[in-house]
Amino acid sequence: MPGLEVKNLSYSYKDKSILEDVCLEINPGEFAGILGPNGSGKTTLLNNINRWLVPQKGSILIEEQKVESLSPKTLAQYVATVPQETSLDLSFTVEEIVMMGRNPYLKTFEREKPRDKTIIEECMKAVGIWNLKDRYINELSGGEKQRALIARALAQQPKVLVLDEPISHLDINYKWEILELLKNLCKNMKIIVLAVLHDINLASLFCDKLLLLKDGKIFKSGSPEEVITEQNIREVFDVDVKINIQPQSGRPMITFISPVHKDTRPRSCERIHVVCGGGAGEKILQYLRERGYQVSAGVLNIGDTDWKTAKNLGVDVIEDLPFSPVSEEKAEENKLYLDRAEAIIICNIPFGHGNLKNLILLRDVVAKGEKKIFVLHETPIGQRDYTGGLAAKIYSQILKESVVINSIEELRDFF
Template structure:
């Protein structure tokens, strides 16, 4: 349970670069266990704000308090015991192992020339466990993937045992599955260890999924700060990012989901208000071919299930963000019999099924095999933007089943056609 103890207080903070105002009258507080995302357009001062909080920069006006004490009344070493930072770009010396890098986080707690003790080793091991890299402890850092290196940097920061962790775009340049995994690990730290986290993010929906509060920066000032549903609404996002969006809260998911609209589509609002011919829909997609379709169905307010998708697939990320039920398979693996059965159960419960314009290989062939048993029993819609022969990598097995389904299905040649009906 989150305490109400105040960890960070930023008071009337102002900062200038060469007389140009970068931060103006910034005021906010964070409490124990807060996971707060900073969002805003490029150049609005997000990174500069973090650099003022960790004392890498000195503000022109205002003050910053950590654990109730001004950061300017403590030594740099003492501040490093309270505040740890993972910057956007950090060089890791290739000569070091993972454990050696994480051990560097104990430096603020050691006297000059003092060696690490058993207690320090235990703290470092706990930090590596928290970031799921203990099994990599003896591996040279140059042999790690981008996602693994990022977790090493965070583990090093955790080894400082801070009460406040600052991160500057930790998910940039990471694949979708690594982004979710990393932020999930950080969220666990907030919940289980009462660590307070302030993170700069560029993805609004990632911030919504994992943060409990949001700071929106615009024109170098705080435009809005508060709980997710208070901050992430259509008016605020339009004002800060100058983008047209629709914000929805899917059934069973209290987190707001931001759907970015195509401003050139003048009929978008009309489609959104049309009566829905169905209540529950099941979608078979994958490989990014379902992103637009899933976003549209979420905007329309359908109850949607999706399957079978490999974890980390871009359609999987979209479906998860929208709060849809998903039949999940482990990454890069063919569909198991168990998950095929789950897929069939979702098809049974749906009012209709939509088959997206996906390619078929041996790994996902079972998706279309699941649908074969519902020919003539269930309303089936096919989004066919490309001929199936161009999308078949199963030596004709997929084409044979697909054409049987197509013979009894309604076929749309474009999303525009689908929107007219669905």
């Protein structure tokens, strides 16, 4: 059975709907992250789960217990919260702060028993701060304070640990440490960890399940691979990203790309194919994408500077193996893109035997006389020909039938 179930949860503040028919299930031992833009209902969802707010509709169950039926003390034994903002009395030691987590198990004016002190020690050791027990809380670094607050929450021995933006104010090294700590606690203690996170890439790396909120509704839930897609991020956050897979984890990572701004200047074409390489096409690809053109590039070796730029910009790339000559298969694929394009731009790139096929294909396209060909001719071909003159011969034939431009600034006059 799921450790945490939220069924058709709705919450409104005055006449404004904040959450609407939210449903989710999280199992013990799962680390779940909540993503979404500001105002999407992330914190409100947490505050309904820990009953700081009361929903107008729906139910929340923890191990089949409805949270509304539990007394505050009993609920604190099921759910522990590390809030976004916490005011700490500077006169308390770290151990005293963590000891507060045992309050749900104590009667009024009752002192901690040996078992409580044992639990406190175990929790502090679990988060790596037992050596700080006699330090005052105001003497700790940001990461150490956060560990102390997590230890206090663990001292409640909860079934569900709720955290609202636990890493937003931390340096990157502490962010990594805290998320790694939470993941280990989740697995080792078999508790549910539910955290609001803003860093999509870190959420992807550490979370087992993600909940993507938009306008108070769950837009998508599932594994990082299911949730973090270019379309989902675009629809929820209104930004363009490129998804790459992190080699070590196999998890999706996002790279933000420049937004596409279509302006009102007249254009004579839409599809442009760019022949580039070695970084010569970086600025051109960036400019064309910003103008809103449908851009393709190739053939490029995987790992080439322009290959990386094209991937990050969401440009269609015909790619071949690193440090290898253009294969017949990729040349044929490139020919399809050349045929589809309404205009072709040849960047100021060197030509060797490895990319000579690109030039041969261009010569064949030029011979048909059906395409607009633009050659960025900043450096004499003799200084860029590493084929013993063969590339220069073909290049000269192409120049005769092309629009020759001498700088990227001139290119803007045409595109």
